[in-house]
Amino acid sequence: MLVLGIESSCDETGVALYDTERGLLAHQLHTQMAMHAEYGGVVPELASRDHIRRLVPLTEGCLREAGADYADIDAVAFTQGPGLGGALLAGSSYANALAFALGKPVIPVHHLEGHLLSPLLAEDKPDFPFVALLVSGGHTQFMAVRGMGDYTLLGESVDDAVGEAFDKTAKLLGLPYPGGAKLSELAKLGRPEAFVFPRPMLHSHDLQMSFSGLKTAVLTAVEKVRAEHGGEVPDDVRNDICRAFQDAVVDVLTAKSKQALLQTGFRTLVVAGGVGANWKLRDTFSRLSVAVPPAGGRGKPVEEAVNVYFPPMEYCTDNGAMIAFAGAMRLQDAQTAAAFGVKPRWPLSDIVKA
Ligand code: KG4
């Protein structure tokens, strides 16, 4: 079965072809980053209009890349939500119109399900069950994943998402939008502990997180540096701040991930979403283990290894491949339900198992 996947929830138009026998055959992406950069953030109306312009050429590009024709498509999967209403509608209208014209089913996909299944696109795939850490521009959540469609929310950020905190911090350091990736590159040049920022909710004994206070701590530090340096933030000090910010975020995510693994008893962690591209997170998680309290509560905790999976770098940020894949999995599971309506606000835990 050949599934065409359409992603248009925010500022990336992604199209891909996934074959249930042969795997991913083609995927193409257009990022609107440059278009939104001059406004310092995504302009929803511009995003919707650009998706409309890109969908047909990207689909034809994928068909050429896969050596396939429209008639070969067995189903059309699209991101139904969550995301920007107008941007979602562009993808939904296109997917529904194309599926109708081809006489094929349409498969609505939850954007976060796409992200959390994206590590399954790699050669070395995780087995169920696993803990998924979703870290994107809009969400920071821990999910217990027991199988396709079987997701339980374990905890989430009570305010800013991690990617959002990266982008806002980058902005206040004067880095161009979206600054998350740039901030993490500059963090490589920073000195350890030149600044130390708080680790919010580190000891909250649950899987809730908070990142907006961290951003405020950076703002306070930046104002102090500016006052001391004639209104400027020298490059080396900026790099130190980037490093301290990233270290604080990674510390919190590491501690909470360990807690999620202990709480569920799972020993597989899957990291998905744009912040999964972060080098420091990948590096720290490559050595992740959990300290399991000894039976009966006496003696030393036993360190147990954890298998950590990241999606291939190109599938970390928004893309059509993860939507085509999630659609194909749902098709195989006969979990298809044609729906034309979009769901701009749609918690992943509301998804129902067929
Ligand atoms: O998953 P994604 O592409 O879009 C959403 O669904 O939100 O995630 C985008 C987010 C942005 O906030 C971006 O700054 C962040 O992922 N991001 C990074 C890195 N690359 C992308 N954050 C930290 N380090 C990176 N290397």
Ligand code: ZN
């Ligand atoms: Zn996303």
